[in-house]
Amino acid sequence: xxxxxxxxxxxxxxxxxxxxxxxxxxxxxxxxxxxxxxxxxxxxxxxxxxxxxxxxxxxxxxxxxxxxxxxxxxxxxxxxxxxxxxxxxxxxxxxxxxxxxxxxxxxxxxxxxxxxxxxxx
Amino acid sequence: xxxxxxxxxxxxxxxxxxxxxxxxxxxxxxxxxxxxxxxxxxxxxxxxxxxxxxxxxxxxxxxxxxxxxxxxxxxxxxxxxxxxxxxxxxxxxxxxxxxxxxxxxxxxxxx
Numbered sequence: 001x002x003x004x005x006x007x008x009x010x011x012x013x014x015x016x017x018x019x020x021x022x023x024x025x026x027x028x029x030x031x032x033x034x035x036x037x038x039x040x041x042x043x044x045x046x047x048x049x050x051x052x053x054x055x056x057x058x059x060x061x062x063x064x065x066x067x068x069x070x071x072x073x074x075x076x077x078x079x080x081x082x083x084x085x086x087x088x089x090x091x092x093x094x095x096x097x098x099x100x101x102x103x104x105x106x107x108x109x110x111x112x113x114x115x116x117x118x119x120x121x
Numbered sequence: 122x123x124x125x126x127x128x129x130x131x132x133x134x135x136x137x138x139x140x141x142x143x144x145x146x147x148x149x150x151x152x153x154x155x156x157x158x159x160x161x162x163x164x165x166x167x168x169x170x171x172x173x174x175x176x177x178x179x180x181x182x183x184x185x186x187x188x189x190x191x192x193x194x195x196x197x198x199x200x201x202x203x204x205x206x207x208x209x210x211x212x213x214x215x216x217x218x219x220x221x222x223x224x225x226x227x228x229x230x231x232x
Contacts, residue, residue, distance in 0.1 A: 035221070044124070045159070045167065045210050047221040059218055095166060106214035106221035107157045109178065111166040 002026040002110045004096050009115030016086050016119070022079040022096030022112055030074035033099040035108065036081050038092035038117075048094070049081065050104055059104075064090075086119045093117075125150065125211055125224035132230040138199040141227045143211030144192060149222055151192035155214035158187060158196045161226075162207045170209075171196060198229070206231040 008020040020036070036048040049070040050059040058070055069082040079096050093116050097108035126144040133139040143150065143158075150156055156174045159167035169178050171187035174194065184199045194213070198205055211224040 037223075044226040045212075045223040047212075047219070047223060050220060059220055061219055104214065104220045105155050106212055107155060107169070107172045108159070108167075108212070109169050109172070111168075113166055 002098070004098065004110055004112035006094065006096055006112040006115040009094065009117045011118045011120065012086055013121050014087060014119055017082070017084045018086065018117060020081040020083065020094055020096075020115060020117070024077045024079065024096075024098075027098070029072075029077035031101050033101075033104055034072060034079045035097050035099055036070060036079075037095045037097055037108070037111075038090075039095070039114075040089070040092040043092075046092075047106075050099070051079070052104075053101070057104075083117070086117075088119050091117060091119045123222070125213060125222055127209075127211060127224040127227045129225070130228045130230065132232055133198075133201045134232045135201050135203065137201050138197060139201060139229065140198075141196045141209055141211075141229070143194040143196070143213075143224045145194075145213055145222070146192055148217070149213040149215045150189065150194050153214045153216060154189070156187065156189055156194040157212045158185075159210045159212065160205075160207045161210065167210065201231050203231050205229060 003025045005023045051070045067085045071080045093114040095114045098110040158171040161167045175187040
């Protein structure tokens with residue numbers, strides 16, 4: 001069965017950095033576009049970043065552009081999010097989610113359980 | 122890309138039907154048939170309930186249905202059950218360099 005397991009969240013000071021990981025299993029990871037989506041405490045969902053199956057196409061939301069970097073290692077079936085220059089407003093549960101095979105569709109059929117990132121001094 | 126507009130809350134009694142709207146623009150909801158709906162229970166990850174406007178993933182009850190007219194998509198839940206009480210989010214493909222946008226979410230209360 002498809003599984004996505006995030007890790008790497010925690011407490012970090014403003015201006016600090018954190019690297020999130022998402023371990024995928026149960027499907028051919030290298031075939032799929034993947035995404036990071038976040039949810040601030042008590043708030044709605046916010047799409048953060050996309051990466052194509054071959055890493056050739058990458059998109060970022062305006063609120064994280066220039067600070068976050070998405071990457072993947074298909075040999076390890078893993079997705080990553082390097083977060084730099086963190087701000088209090090980046091505090092959220094971060095989910096990795098699976099999208100389509102051939103292209104971005106914004107249809108997220110599987111989600112991980114999420115990892116909490118707290119940015120506070 | 123602005124968030125899609127959903128009502129903050131809706132409610133209904135067991136057995137009734139409810140509809141949640143999701144309003145966007147011609148650049149997202151109105152321009153593509155890639156509208157999805159997600160159900161989220163407290164403390165849990167979102168679950169895909171409807172994709173491509175009106176398709177259901179395997180295992181999702183046929184009490185859930187989706188539709189679209191112009192720039193507004195809708196999720197209808199018929200035969201409301203207690204376990205349907207949750208937050209519901211719509212999303213749409215946008216075709217831009219920020220290709221996904223979500224609605225603000227709707228809290229469904231089963232009375």
